[in-house]
Amino acid sequence: MKKLLNSLYITTPNSYLSLDGENLVVLLEDNEKFRLPFVNIENIICFGYMGASPALMGKCADNNISINFLKPNGEYLARIVGKTKGNVLLRKKQYTLSENEEFCLNISKNIIAAKLCNSRMTLERTIRDNFDKIDTSNLKITSNYIANNIDRIYEFNDSDQLRGFEGIIARNYFSVFSDMVLAQKKDFSMIERSKRPPLDFLNCMLSYLYTILSFEVRSALETVGLDPYVGFMHTLRPGRPSLALDLMEELRAYMVDRVVLTMINLKHITKKDFQKKEGGGVLMTDDGRKKILKCWQDRKKEIIMHPYIKEKIEIGLIPYVQAQLLGKYLREELPEYCPFLMR
The missing domain is CATH 1.20.120.920 (CRISPR-associated endonuclease Cas1, C-terminal domain)
Structure with a gap:
């Protein structure tokens, strides 16, 4: 049976997502707020406008972690996924x-x-x-x-x-x-x-x-x-x-x-x-x-x-x-x- 991993919700509009080794790092005004190992993440839902680094998006794509961008009110903006997998x-x-x-x-x-x-x-x-x-x-x-x-x-x-x-x-x-x-x-x-x-x-x-x-x-x-x-x-x-x-x-x-x-x-x-x-x-x-x-x-x-x-x-x-x-x-x-x- 599949293991339930964490869905990471980024609710601060000015947050920026970046990559550091095997960790996802959340930056706010260029200061690190927290970091989380990729092994613990299943998908990311971001309610902000600052976005994510290309390196992070590539890492998420390689690890089958989707990044979903929404407006603060929950309105859908975009979704980033990796290569199509499966039969x-x-x-x-x-x-x-x-x-x-x-x-x-x-x-x-x-x-x-x-x-x-x-x-x-x-x-x-x-x-x-x-x-x-x-x-x-x-x-x-x-x-x-x-x-x-x-x-x-x-x-x-x-x-x-x-x-x-x-x-x-x-x-x-x-x-x-x-x-x-x-x-x-x-x-x-x-x-x-x-x-x-x-x-x-x-x-x-x-x-x-x-x-x-x-x-x-x-x-x-x-x-x-x-x-x-x-x-x-x-x-x-x-x-x-x-x-x-x-x-x-x-x-x-x-x-x-x-x-x-x-x-x-x-x-x-x-x-x-x-x-x-x-x-x-x-x-x-x-x-x-x-x-x-x-x-x-x-x-x-x-x-x-x-x-x-x-x-x-x-x-x-x-x-x-x-x-x-x-x-x-x-x-x-x-x-x-x-x-x-x-x-």
């Missing part, structure tokens, strides 16, 4: 199957069904743990609505209709997301999902961590030899990592939504960690980003029993395991793709 025959099979409408529809059904199950489990967990503390009637209605529609996923014969149906259920899920907020309800509420820009604190946190998750899924797919840009459920567009977005769907509720709700309900983050822009958008402060990234890293280190492979793994390895299972399915070593289902 070219696997990628060729992936490209061929991506043109097969029936194949794409069937795997999309499994992914969406898992997404709905995991979203429902998030609702059910709140209901179970707080039925005597809050009004859970709306959560129950939405949970039952999702449960009653999961089997309908397998009745669709058209991918566009399937995606539209999934979007309707997702809107229902997010319409009651605020009901799972038990503390700071006045500050952390939302009417609907908003992305570019996020219009409230909740949407800001969700968008931020969904972006981080997308990088981790992308790296996992590349590690097992798959092309993250050629998917089966999300339509293909230039620059869009469609396969990474496919695999993310089943992981959003378990890996992101739970972290966001836990941080708010335990008051690990407050309204002071955000700022509103004149146009109505919401950004996190530097302290807010540091808090959410710490909770994200802590969450990734938790141990679970993977429901399919029946092995104890760190949560941060779930994208890698699912990428492996997807690769086995494409190679016809598995009869079906087995998405991740919460327990």
